[in-house]
Amino acid sequence: MLMPASAESLTPTAGLIASLATTTWLDTTPSGATLRCLLLVPQPPRSTYETTVVIEQRMRAVADALRLGPATAPPPDIGPRLRQVTPTEVALRFDGTPYRKRIPSGRPWTLLLGRGTPVALVLGLDPLSRSATPAAIDAYLDRATLRRRLLFGHTQSE
Numbered sequence: 001m002l003m004p005a006s007a008e009s010l011t012p013t014a015g016l017i018a019s020l021a022t023t024t025w026l027d028t029t030p031s032g033a034t035l036r037c038l039l040l041v042p043q044p045p046r047s048t049y050e051t052t053v054v055i056e057q058r059m060r061a062v063a064d065a066l067r068l069g070p071a072t073a074p075p076p077d078i079g080p081r082l083r084q085v086t087p088t089e090v091a092l093r094f095d096g097t098p099y100r101k102r103i104p105s106g107r108p109w110t111l112l113l114g115r116g117t118p119v120a121l122v123l124g125l126d127p128l129s130r131s132a133t134p135a136a137i138d139a140y141l142d143r144a145t146l147r148r149r150l151l152f153g154h155t156q157s158e
Contacts, residue, residue, distance in 0.1 A: 010061040014099045019043055020062070021130040023137055024105040026112075027120070036109055036117055038092075039137070040101075041124040052126075059125045065094040068123055068151040075120065075152035083158045084113050093158070113157045123151045 023039040040062065042055045069076045081093045083100075088107055091100040126149050128140050144150045 010057075010064070011096045012058075012062050012065050012094055012099070013097070016058055016062065017094065017097070017099045017101050020101060021128060021132075022101065022103045023132075024103065024109050026109060034112065034117055036112055036119045037122065038103065038105075038119055039122045039124065039141075040092075041126070041128040041140075044127040044129060055127060056125050059123060062094070063123050063151045065096050066121065066123070066153060067095065068121065068153040071145065071148055071150050071152060075154050078121065078153035078155050080158040081121075081155045082113060082119060084110055116156060119155045121153045121155050125149045125151070 019042070021041050021043055023041075025037050027035045027037050029035050042059050045051065045055065066081070067076060067078045082090045083093070085091050085102060088104060088110060090103050090105060090110060090113060092103055093100050122141075124140065124144050126140075126144060128137070132140065141150070
C-alpha cells in the first residue's frame with residue numbers, strides 16, 4: 001500500500017516504483033536519428049492519502065532518484081540505467097534503492113537498446129491511467145508540456 005510521503009522518506013519504495021505506469025515509443029530527432037522514448041507517470045489517486053500534493057512529492061522523489069531535469073533546460077545525461085531483461089522487457093535502475101522498474105516494450109524498442117540508441121526519459125508529475133489510449137497520452141504530453149509538468153533526462157543501456 002502506498003502511504004503519504006514524509007520529509008524523511010523520499011527514497012522511492014518498491015511500491016512506488018511498481019505503481020508507476022510506463023509507455024515506450026520510437027521517435028525521430030530533428031537530424032533524422034532514431035530516438036527511443038520512455039514515459040513514467042503516477043496512477044490516479046486510490047485513497048484519501050493520495051492527494052495531488054502527495055503524488056507530486058513522490059514523483060519529484062522519483063525524478064531525484066533518476067537525476068532528471070526540468071523542461072526549461074537541456075535534458076541531462078543521467079547515465080546508463082536500462083538493462084534488457086527479456087526480448088520485450090527492460091529494467092530501469094533508480095539511485096538510492098535496490099528496486100528496478102520492469103518495463104514492457106516492443107521488440108524494435110528493445111533491439112535498439114543493444115545498439116546504443118539513446119533513450120529520452122520523460123517523467124510526468126500528474127496522474128495518467130495505465131489504460132490511457134495513445135491519443136490520451138499525446139494529449140497528456142501536450143498539456144504537461146504547456147504547464148511545465150514534465151521532467152527529462154537522456155539514458156542508455158548499462
